[in-house]
Amino acid sequence: MSIYKRVMGKDFYRLHPMLQKRYEIQRGMPFTGTGMMESIKGGPKWLFPLFWTGVKFKLLFPEHGENIPFKIVNTPETGRNGEEQIRWERTFYFGTKKRYFNALMSLDSERNIIKDYLGExxxxxxxxxxxxxxxxxxxxxxxxxxxxxxxxxxxxPTLFQGLATVTEKYVEEKDAYSIHVIVRNPLIGTLFSYEGEFTADDIS
Structure with a gap:
């Protein structure tokens, strides 16, 4: 059973069936998808040094634009302590440049939340x-x-946090997944956002 199904319990079955397949990520069942980000936006220019630092950690980047090719790979792994983990590799193609927004997720069963370590x-x-x-x-x-x-x-502290909201849905008319990600800071506002669509390479 995937960490997402475990943390959501019965609510998991309220998801669109294709989202259930999408998040049934466990050993031997990775997910890959490709698509196009309709829009990628960044925060104010004075934060660009932070974004350039993020490039080194495969976390943030200063580039933005429209119709950016995109690839996502979710790979199940086992941590050193035997913990089930899901590696998220999100790649954005700005011409010959590759930029990343990567993370490693696992389950905290005691608090019933997903633990998300961002960057590499x-x-x-x-x-x-x-x-x-x-x-x-x-x-x-x-x-x-x-x-x-x-x-x-x-x-x-709250004023230094970049709080993310991710909304992912399945669009039956297009046979594709729609994704909208926005990262906000309570003081500055939007730090980073992207939205677009992708299709699964390995499920139907």
Whole structure:
């Protein structure tokens, strides 16, 4: 049983059937998809040094634009402690440049949340909550965050957090998944966002 099904319980079955297939990610059942991001936007220009730092960690990037080719790979792995993990590799193709927004997720069964370590190597941590919308879409929301410095994890005050909201749904008319991601800071506003569509390479 996937970590997403376990954390959502009965709500998992309220998702569109193709989203259930999409998130039934477990050993031997990776997910890959390709598509196009209709729009990718960044925050204010004075934050570009932060975005360039993010490039080194495969987390953020300064480029933005429209109709950007996209690939997503979700790979099940086993951590050193035997913990089931899902590696998220999101690649954006700006001409000859590749930019990434990567993460490693696992389940905290005691708190019933998804643990999300962002960047390679890890730079930020977020608690994630998963909910089902009235349209049978999946809504993922980040909660408490920490800055990760090696083995040290420092809780971030709210004003320094980049809180993400991800909405993913299945569009039957197009036989495709629609994705909208927005990362906001309470003080600055939108730091990063992208939206578009992708199709599965390996499920039907």
């Amino acid at each position: 190597p890890r730079l930020f941590y977020s608690d994630l909550s998963l909910d089902v919308t009235a349209e049978r879409a999946l809504k993922i929301t980040s909660k408490r965050q920490r800055l990760v410095l090696g083995r040290l994890e420092i809780p971030l």
